[in-house]
Amino acid sequence: MGCGVCGAGPAAPVTVRGHQGMIVIMRSLKRQGVFCRSCALSVFREMQAETLITGWWGLLSVVITPVVLLTNLGALSGIKRIPAPVTPGWRPPLDPGKPVFQRPEGVAVLIPLGLLGMVVTLVTALLLGLFPGLSDTRPNLTTGSCARNDGSWTEPDLKTVPCDSDEAQYRVMFPGDHGCEDGDYLASPYDSADGIGRCLRPIR
Ligand SMILES: [Zn+2]
Structure with missing residues (x-):
């Protein structure tokens, strides 16, 4: 053949x-x-x-x-x-x-592929910047739950923990008419799914 x-x-x-x-x-x-x-x-x-x-x-x-x-x-x-x-x-x-x-x-063909890669990278970075919730490292603080901060207050690393555990440092409170009480820390609005910054009241 x-x-x-x-x-x-x-x-x-x-x-x-x-x-x-x-x-x-x-x-x-x-x-x-x-x-x-x-x-x-x-x-x-x-x-x-x-x-x-x-x-x-x-x-x-x-x-x-x-x-x-x-x-x-x-x-x-x-x-x-x-x-x-x-x-x-x-x-x-x-x-x-x-x-x-x-x-x-x-x-x-490497030129359009390279451009496409750059666009995808840029869009991803932009989305993560505009909606920090997407990066999924944010805690979701809800009223009545408990949280701890493993970072500083200028660079917090908040996570939710069970209230009965030794790890719990703060109780998450809904801000009152005049905001948080004295001694409370104010969490970022990004740390709650509804976008309302909660007050973190130290547990004594
Ligand atoms: Zn041949």
């Missing part, structure tokens, strides 16, 4: 997929055939490089493209197991060219 492109052998059945996103519509590409190692590598690299550039441009395509790229990596490991051609074909095999990441397409 010779290569379907050049006739050289040995050759093996190979399937390489591609994807093109076009905002709303998209197109799936597939090249299937019996290829020698050189021709298969050439088909793989061409398809992979093209998908890296044209794949991402659509809502579904963003999800489909990495799947296609990964599936092709599976095909590549099969391609690499085809021995180099020994019986010549009727024409020279396709030139495999450079590996994908040594091509302009492979380098170009």
Whole structure:
């Protein structure tokens, strides 16, 4: 069985997929055939490089493209197991060219991916900054519960503890009309789910 492109052998059945996103519509590409190692590598690299550039441009395509790229990596490991051609074909095999990441397409795709990574990092940092509750290190102080402070009062590390435990240092009180009483500490509004800063009354 010779290569379907050049006739050289040995050759093996190979399937390489591609994807093109076009905002709303998209197109799936597939090249299937019996290829020698050189021709298969050439088909793989061409398809992979093209998908890296044209794949991402659509809502579904963003999800489909990495799947296609990964599936092709599976095909590549099969391609690499085809021995180099020994019986010549009727024409020279396709030139495999450079590996994908040594091509302009492979380098170009790192730019949008890098930008995407930066945007995700920025948005995450912004959300955590705007809504400290999301970082989930805040206690949820509720009236009547007990708390302790393992930090200082300039940099508190409050957590809720059972009132009957030795760890309890403060009872959490709802602020009165005039705020907290003398001797109380005022907890940050962020330390309560309802956003109302509670008074921390030392337990004696
Ligand atoms: Zn071939």
